[in-house]
């Protein structure tokens with residue numbers, strides 16, 4: 001048995017996972033990230049004990065507890081060097097957990113986007129592939145790179161930041177301080193920004209009559225034939241495909257997995273992305289990777305963490 005914990009900015013989700021990568025039971029608690037880290041550690045201990053109870057096993061049956069967390073972990077020491085979402089700086093996470101649960105548990109730590117990518121490779125949309133890249137289109141643009149079955153994150157574990165490659169030189173200001181990053185054009189936040197701009201320019205559009213704009217509403221408007229919404233989505237998917245083309249040219253993976261709320265649109269987003277990437281990618285005459293949407297949702301992070 002293994003336990004995977006997805007420590008997010010909103011919730012701490014944990015699952016008991018068997019060796020066949022099935023999640024047997026799940027629990028979660030609100031993160032309340034404004035609390036001191038010790039309180040969050042306390043809740044993580046509660047979740048581990050709760051899952052052990054629910055699974056009717058003992059702590060000694062748990063061979064590994066893996067944690068996926070936002071930010072930059074130092075895997076060798078189990079410290080979180082920096083996490084913007086949690087407002088953490090040099091937090092000795094694994095040491096604090098091991099002190100509360102001194103049971104010989106094997107603890108593992110990695111970035112949440114890397115855990116999600118590993119989860120999709122092991123048990124989801126990229127199952128069976130050894131070279132896969134996951135791009136998560138959410139509030140930001142997350143990246144997870146799996147090369148030869150292993151997470152690749154650079155010498156300092158801060159790599160795989162696919163969202164922070166510039167695709168429009170001198171473009172929109174990004175959260176990282178640069179201008180024109182993929183994140184500023186391919187995140188859900190960017191889609192909404194583009195839709196707001198279109199709504200101002202086209203007062204006749206359905207986009208202009210919405211109280212609040214979100215990804216779903218924009219896709220629904222396009223589906224209903226709204227030309228401003230269609231143009232926004234076409235432009236948005238162009239940027240997504242530009243980013244994917246860059247990634248394919250560098251890594252040539254077997255599979256590109258697209259995650260985030262927008263992946264619920266399935267083939268509607270995949271078809272135009274595949275078409276653009278297939279005609280733009282460097283070695284198109286040789287091969288073009290499969291492009292699929294994520295299938296595990298939030299469970300990817302739990303399964304990936306459990307099998308770090």
Ligand SMILES: [Zn+2]
Nearest residue numbers: 164174176181
């Ligand atoms: Zn950036």
